[in-house]
Amino acid sequence: MKHISFILLALLSFFALPQQTAAQNGSVNHEIFVSCGFLPINNLPSFSMPVHAGLMAQTEAYNKKKSPYIQVGYMMHFGEKIAAGLEYAYNSYKGDFRLRNSATSTRVGKYKGSCHTIMLTAKYDWLTRGAFRFYSRIGAGVALVGKPDYSYDANSYEYTTPDREGKTRFAWLVAPLGVDWQFVNHLSLFVEGGVATTGCVNAGVKALF
Numbered sequence: 001m002k003h004i005s006f007i008l009l010a011l012l013s014f015f016a017l018p019q020q021t022a023a024q025n026g027s028v029n030h031e032i033f034v035s036c037g038f039l040p041i042n043n044l045p046s047f048s049m050p051v052h053a054g055l056m057a058q059t060e061a062y063n064k065k066k067s068p069y070i071q072v073g074y075m076m077h078f079g080e081k082i083a084a085g086l087e088y089a090y091n092s093y094k095g096d097f098r099l100r101n102s103a104t105s106t107r108v109g110k111y112k113g114s115c116h117t118i119m120l121t122a123k124y125d126w127l128t129r130g131a132f133r134f135y136s137r138i139g140a141g142v143a144l145v146g147k148p149d150y151s152y153d154a155n156s157y158e159y160t161t162p163d164r165e166g167k168t169r170f171a172w173l174v175a176p177l178g179v180d181w182q183f184v185n186h187l188s189l190f191v192e193g194g195v196a197t198t199g200c201v202n203a204g205v206k207a208l209f
Helices: 002-025
Strands: 030-038 057-066 069-078 082-097 109-129 131-145 149-152 167-184 185-197 201-209
Touching: 030 082, 030 185, 069 109, 082 131, 109 167, 131 185, 167 201
Parallel strands: none
Antiparallel strands: 030 069, 030 201, 057 082, 069 082, 082 109, 109 131, 109 149, 131 167, 167 185, 185 201
């Protein structure tokens, strides 16, 4: 969490000066969005798995699952077509583990953890038709994959739990096509598609002010 707080503070400071200048010119247009990202392209990093002390047998992970990414973000418009801002995304992961090369595939335990992603993002509105805006968006940042927590189905004393450590990954998104529908004043729905570590399909709602 200390790393996340530092990165947020640094990135918000980056936007402070242009935001103040735009406000003086009376041309600021902000948006805050909440969305859900599906079909992420990133693979979970490989973690060290527990070892059965008595058998000296390594365990292996299987039945891996990831939740959709819950995203929140802020963007400031620089003119009518260009906007830039900051995005934060959260998701969780979990799975089971079993003895490697065992004659049976019986589960002996499970693990779980979470991932926090922070990205700088920018978009370009290239077409407006009534209440609809069509745009493209890009982003880059860092994904902080938290330490996994291990639990055992039985006889936990027989296993040696590895030293837990988090992982840091590069995060990015390229969304060539996004559609924004402003269905009422100050609110819009949007969906965008492309390739991203936080989801190749992203949909949500925006507050405009």
